[in-house]
Amino acid sequence: MDGKRTTPPHPNPNPSSAALQAGAAAAAAESSKARMLAFHFLRALSRIHRVTPVRRRTRTIRRAAYSSMARAAGPRRAWSRALLGQARARRARRAVLVRRRVLTAAAPAPAAGGGGGRFIAAGGETSAAAAAAASRVLPPRQAGEPPRADALRRLVPGGDAMEYCSLLDETADYLRSLRAQVQLMQGLVDLFSCQ
Amino acid sequence: MEPAPSVAAELWQPHHHQHQHHLAVAPLETSSVVTEQSKGSRGGGGGGGGRGRTRPRRDAAPEDDDSSKVVSTSGGGGGGGQDSVAPEAKDLKSMKANDNNGNLRTEAETNSGNSSKDANKSDTLPEPPKQDYIHVRARRGQATDNHSLAERARREKISERMKLLQDLVPGCNKVIGKASVLDEIINYIQSLQHQVEFLSMKLEAVNTHMNNGIVTFPSKDFGAQPYNTAPGLTFDAQTTGEYAQGSSSEWLHMQTGNSYERVT
Numbered sequence: 205m206d207g208k209r210t211t212p213p214h215p216n217p218n219p220s221s222a223a224l225q226a227g228a229a230a231a232a233a234e235s236s237k238a239r240m241l242a243f244h245f246l247r248a249l250s251r252i253h254r255v256t257p258v259r260r261r262t263r264t265i266r267r268a269a270y271s272s273m274a275r276a277a278g279p280r281r282a283w284s285r286a287l288l289g290q291a292r293a294r295r296a297r298r299a300v301l302v303r304r305r306v307l308t309a310a311a312p313a314p315a316a317g318g319g320g321g322r323f324i325a326a327g328g329e330t331s332a333a334a335a336a337a338a339s340r341v342l343p344p345r346q347a348g349e350p351p352r353a354d355a356l357r358r359l360v361p362g363g364d365a366m367e368y369c370s371l372l373d374e375t376a377d378y379l380r381s382l383r384a385q386v387q388l389m390q391g392l393v394d395l396f397s398c399q
Numbered sequence: 400m401e402p403a404p405s406v407a408a409e410l411w412q413p414h415h416h417q418h419q420h421h422l423a424v425a426p427l428e429t430s431s432v433v434t435e436q437s438k439g440s441r442g443g444g445g446g447g448g449g450r451g452r453t454r455p456r457r458d459a460a461p462e463d464d465d466s467s468k469v470v471s472t473s474g475g476g477g478g479g480g481q482d483s484v485a486p487e488a489k490d491l492k493s494m495k496a497n498d499n500n501g502n503l504r505t506e507a508e509t510n511s512g513n514s515s516k517d518a519n520k521s522d523t524l525p526e527p528p529k530q531d532y533i534h535v536r537a538r539r540g541q542a543t544d545n546h547s548l549a550e551r552a553r554r555e556k557i558s559e560r561m562k563l564l565q566d567l568v569p570g571c572n573k574v575i576g577k578a579s580v581l582d583e584i585i586n587y588i589q590s591l592q593h594q595v596e597f598l599s600m601k602l603e604a605v606n607t608h609m610n611n612g613i614v615t616f617p618s619k620d621f622g623a624q625p626y627n628t629a630p631g632l633t634f635d636a637q638t639t640g641e642y643a644q645g646s647s648s649e650w651l652h653m654q655t656g657n658s659y660e661r662v663t
Contacts, residue, residue, distance in 0.1 A: 251601065261428065261607075264478065356588075360588070368557065369553065372563075376564050379564070379591070382592070386598065389595065394608060396602075396606065
């Protein structure tokens, strides 16, 4: 997609997204990774303001922030893979709930097969998440690891299943990405709220 | 390979002054320091000759005396490939780079011994390349089997990554100790995550206010409306002309519509 290379996406007659385009032009940093971060986040933001009802927006914006962080980092990092996996599991769960509502409302036979497949898939993902949470009890091969590393594992996404050495590496990358995301959001807030 | 002959050449110089001592001492040296290479033996003999220069009356020094001298000065002439010298731990300590062998001539023995004892890092041995392994020097009292070597490599990797993290976190340089550095890192990550939460709340609030303020806004009149409330936003006449194009809006809606599943 060529949108990743150009700085702002195409302008839009919708007023909020137009302001967001200008925000993208003003807030785009030199490095390509910061630009990708801005692109993903701003696109998500414009969609959220168009679609999502007001009461749930904060949560959705926060999740969009983490997702755009993970997408900008790429699949090479364990933490970004974990974040994207979490987002996918959440969407699958929501789809399951929607399907369940559809099924209880009207129960046609072919929808039951598709819904059952969705149940199984979501069940597999949630059980995998539960297994990952349970495996934190048995630490993976840590020799000289200090006891504080447990808190670090909880903070960094996907940190449960890592050795201490790679955990430190992932923490550094996660910190850099997190800092870039905070800078971007702070810049946007400053941009939009100067009155 | 190159340091060995050059240093050996350096070490050979004092022998010109003391031929008689060299002749007396050298055979003892070469017999005590058993090497597989001629270069190594020359280095060993040169080191022994260098020591012999400052102690001229040690002609009758027995072999065990010489080996003890090797150990006490920690590495003088024993810089040659001396894998077969008996005390193995001390032997590893005494294996040195050959430039220290050259230093023995110029410095006093005790000084050189101390400096060589202090300089105990894991360097690769330049002189005997007879094996394909990397020769790692053990510190005094440390074992050298594979497990502890891997342990040491892992610990060094961990400490180097901790240093990287220290550079990343502001204010972490003043803290000393691995535990407090970890605490600082954890606090920093937590504060950044709280900031993301707070900023997402602010973004939502700001955008809803802006949307409410610009309720009836036809696309063509973009340039005409005063945007003075947000001076940070730069709107040219050129960009406002683009806003009126319907195709671009369809493109954007198509993009965001397609990516509905991808972006949360």
